[in-house]
Amino acid sequence: MTNASQDTAGRGAPASRPEPVPMPVTAVTCMEDRAQVERHGSVELAAGAQRLLVGPVTPLVVDRSLRAEVPAGDGGAGGVRVVDARVVRTYAPPRPGRPGDDASELRRRVHDLEEELRDARWLRQRLESRLAVVAQARADLYRDVAEGAGAGSADPERWADRLERIDEEDGTRTGELHLLRRRLLRTEEELEEARRALRRTEEEPQELTAVVEVVVEADRAGPAVLRLTHLVPCALWRPAYRATLAGDERSVRLETDAVVWQRTGEEWKGVRLSLSTARPTLAAGPPPLYEDELVLRDRSAGERRTVEVDLREEEVPTVGHEPAADGSAGADAELPGLSDGGEVRVMAAASPVDVACDGRPHRVRLSAFTAPCRTELACAPELSPLVARVARTVNGAGHVLLAGPVDLVRGGGFTGRGELPFAGQGEEISLSFGSEDTYRVVRHVEESRGTAGLSGVNHRTVITRTVRLFVSRLDSSPQGEAAVVVVRERVPVSEVSAVEVRLRRAACLPEPDEDVDAEGMVRYTLRLAPGERREITLEYELTAADGVVGL
Known part of the structure; x- marks a missing residue:
């Protein structure tokens, strides 16, 4: 196995340039912002040192990542050693076909005119063949007239009808051919003018192509299996999910997909696809060091008497934390980065996949599982006035669930899109399946x-704060059963001893279900009958010592 090299081939390599050996992509490990590509194929080797060309490959190959090796036990030729491997890039005339997206409008015009001229010439050939058939039919009719008149079996009506149809067909096709020849002449003139303008304004573009040059030494002739691996940019993946709540609301089916994008310059057809959260360039170099000068000074008397505090919003980053009650993904609706919990995770597609080189998203199924769940009507009034149906279940996918968007399906219809946080195996996850209109x-x-x-x-x-909540159930069916609604409200949490927060339970109606937790969350469980409205009063005090500013 050797690294990529920019040096020339060894002295023992043949002087003639061999033909490149096609070796398509067989396996891909897609990472956060790049991909590791593997090529695997059989080559015929002669005894001694020789140079092989493998390709074509994408010019985006990262040279320093190139590895070439002959796996032990795979090759038919014994004693095969890879001496050197490097990427050779050359400029060549573009392959025939439609100009690329970066081509100029004039070059596209020339290509369109060439196609139009080619189609017109084919149509002219068909019309000329059709006229030749009409001329042959006319000659056959004249011969039939001559033979019939000489034999005394004349049929003027039939001859006149056939001659009329032949004349009609001949006139139609002759007119079409005349118009087509005028169109051909006009197209040829426009094409020649466009080509002259293209020659004056542009040079023939060159296409960058690349092959891998491998120098190997073999003790004897025979076949061998060569494997090439390298990194390429312009490829990435992100997880995506689809959660379906059963009609009885007792189970949830969660499907895990990988959304893959690639614009590497090569098609991935029938490849073994692996998805990794590794970041090869995360610690490529040490961070820069700067001088940080620390200065000590005595605090003034006013500063010693003053304690500055402020109120801030802080998200509690816990595994399996519940989403917003309205099921929204938050202000940042972009696809999140790969969050693997500090450990590299690798997942693989169950079968070979095709990923086109078009820069478009392609979904690849990774896993799916159905697990029992418990549902509740939940509301966080500070965030949203809506009451949402929240389902809680356990991760039974057999692997961790990376943070990513989740499509929510309930009752056979799409209800919205949320965000699934990172969840380990066996961890509880919460999914909000949209709001209930009756609350x-x-x-x-x-x-x-x-x-x-x-x-x-x-x-x-x-400072005394009183929070009043009015929870209403709008449907008024007398046969309706009472429903349980869980309301969560927040109380500030103090991090300094100069500020105390106390919940005034005597003024709280009704009392919370539990004491305030470490994050300051207060929970109420209400049973609402159809058409019923309940009021919740929550009161707490913030007591700040003398000298505290900022509240």
């Missing part, structure tokens, strides 16, 4: 400020 939540917040203690002695600022 509404209205939220009001009232705030009052006061002081406590004596001035200069245990003086404190007290």
Whole structure:
């Protein structure tokens, strides 16, 4: 196995340039922003040192990543050693065909005129053949007239009818041929004018092609299996999911797909596709170092008496955290990057796949599983006034679920798109399948400020906030059953001892189901009958010591 080299081939290599050996892509490992491509094929070797050309390959091959080897036990020729391997790029005239996307309008015009001229010439040939058939029919009719008149069996009516049809066909085809010849002449003139303009304004573009030059040494002649691996840019993948909630809302089917894009210059046909979260260039070099000068100074008397605090929004990054109640993916709806939890993950497609080199997304199925779930009507009034149907289940895919978009299907129809967070094997995941139109939540917040203690002695600022929630069920069917709605509200969490947060349970109606957790979440479980409305009152105090500013 050797690295890519820019040096010339060894002295033992033949001087003549061999024909390239076609070796298509057989396996691809797609990563976050590039792909590792593997080629595998059989070659015929002669005894001694020789040079092989493999290709064509994409010119985007990363030279330093090129590896060439003869796997042990695969080759028929014994004692095969790879001496050197490198990528050889050359410019060649473009292959015949339609100009590429980057071609000029004039070059496309020349190509269109050439195609139009070719089609017109084929049509002229068909018309001339048709006129030749008409002329042969006329000659046959004249011979039939002469023979019939000489034999005394004349049929003037039949001869006149046939002659009339032959004249009609001859006139029609002659007129079409005359118009076609005028069109041919006009097209030839336009094409010649366009070619002259193209020669004056542009040079013939050259297409960059590449082959892999491999120098090998073999002890004896025979076949051998050669394997080439290298990296290419312009290829990436991201996970995508499809979650379907069963009609009885007791199970969820989660399908895991890989969305693959590639514009490497080569078609991937029937390749073994693997998906990896590895980042080959993540730690390619050490970070730059800068001088960081630290200065110590004494705080002033005012600074010692003042504590600056502020309120900030913070997302709790936990595995399997629940999405927004309305099922939205958040403000950033772009496809997220690969989040593997700090460990490289590798997944593989179950069967060979085809990925066209068109830069378009191609979905590849990775896995699917159906697991029982529990559902609830949940609402986070601070984020949305809607009540959503949330299903909670356990990851039973047999592998981790990377963060990615998930298409939500319920009742046989598409309900929206959310974002599935990273979830390990066996971890609980939450999926919101859209809002329920029969529920509404209205939220009001009232705030009052006061002081406590004596001035200069245990003086404190007290901020009292009262949150009132009105949860309504709008349907009024008397036969309807009571439904359970889970409402989650948030209480600030203090990180400094100078600020205390206290929940006033006596003023809370009804009382929360549980105590405030470490993230400040308060949960209420309500049973609502059809047409019923419930009110929730949540009150808490923020007590700040003297000298605290920013609240």
